[in-house]
Amino acid sequence: MKPSLAKGTRDFTSQEVSRRKYIINILQNNFQLFGFQPLETPSFENLSTLTGKYGEEGDRLIFKILNSSINEAKEDKKTQMLTDFQKALDKPFSSESLTDKALRYDLTVPFARFVAMNHGQLTFPYKRYQIQPVWRADRPQKGRFREFYQCDADVVGSESLLQEVELIQLYLKSFSDLKVSVTIHVNNRKILSGLAEYAGITDKLIDFTVALDKLDKIGKDGVIKELLERGISPESIDKLDFLFSQSDDALENLLQLKEKFVGNEIGLKGVEELEFVLTQSLSLGVDLQNLVFDITLARGLDYYTGAIFEVKADEAQMGSIGGGGRYDNLTAVFGVKNIPGIGISFGLDRIYLVMEELGLFPEEASSKVEYLFANFGGEETLEALKLIIQLRAKGISAELYPESAKINKQFTYAEKKGIKNLVFLGEEEIKNRTVTFKNLEAGEQKTVSLEEFLG
Known part of the structure; x- marks a missing residue:
């Protein structure tokens, strides 16, 4: 049988692994500079931990794990379980006899579960970063994979809006270090709730935000069509038409919202919060060209309650390469209330593709x-081999060609592998305590003393 990869997964060559580590090291250094501590959680969670946290569409993309107990069951029970499984193949299923575990969909919900289980031992505000793979049963396409890495930084236990300001700083510093020019799009879920109230569709808030979140993919006409399909009236859609024609001035757009939200408590609260974040960021030297108030930004995750972020590369067509937001009620679903939280994520795989495309x-x-x-x-x-040991002790990478082959073959190996220097330590060199080496990039060859070579 011809070997193949599962759809949406990849092998990584040595160059790709090295480049990914380059990105991770920069992110990890910045996480630590900003006071975040590392955490790792299991690759799979109880299915009940994950379901109901990502919205209807997100729940459909969770990779469920078939229970191993099917193989251990008695024959009659196994037959019934397999029959149930066959029926379930064409629709979402959650029968515990079939599956009660799932691969993690993101790092935020497992983090909230960790906080709920360990809140008595944590010092709040608790700041953690996490760099691990996640899985989604999505349709693979450019920049979208079924297995991919997230690099998250979260703070729980603080309602201070200065956390939002700090996370914007973390985004800007990290992408500046990576030499990737970005724009951070910001909004607030309270503003979206206020818009739903303004349009008289409070009961359709999730339908409204899910459709609005697709604006960059399906355009204004596509969003309007989906809103109608989700039962939102043409009259309500007309009231929201101003969303699609915002000015470039974030503060002017917020002023317009204030006028529309008179008497709308939740909407005004969202405007106030976002205004604080934008003005504080401006005071810290952030260019509002790089920090855009995007009133149509919704991010289709049900757990966001305040600020939401999405980062886009300025010089590459890649969709979002980072995102996040505030989720003040997430631990409540695990029985632990009053632990506010906010976090951001860096999309490692998409950042890699952007940097590769731009030669960064x-x-x-x-x-x-x-x-x-x-x-x-x-x-x-x-x-x-003795000399190689001395080089490695100094932290210099070196290897010996394993066979005594023709020199042309050894040259070819070095060139294909991208090795910088080919070293000749023959009888004459050993006798004279010298080393001859050729720089394969410059094409220069020279002989130096052993002491000079070891430096």
């Missing part, structure tokens, strides 16, 4: 061997 990876982001020692056999091989 520096040479040091690729893992290359510094020296390949030619293998001449006999005593020379032993002397070469």
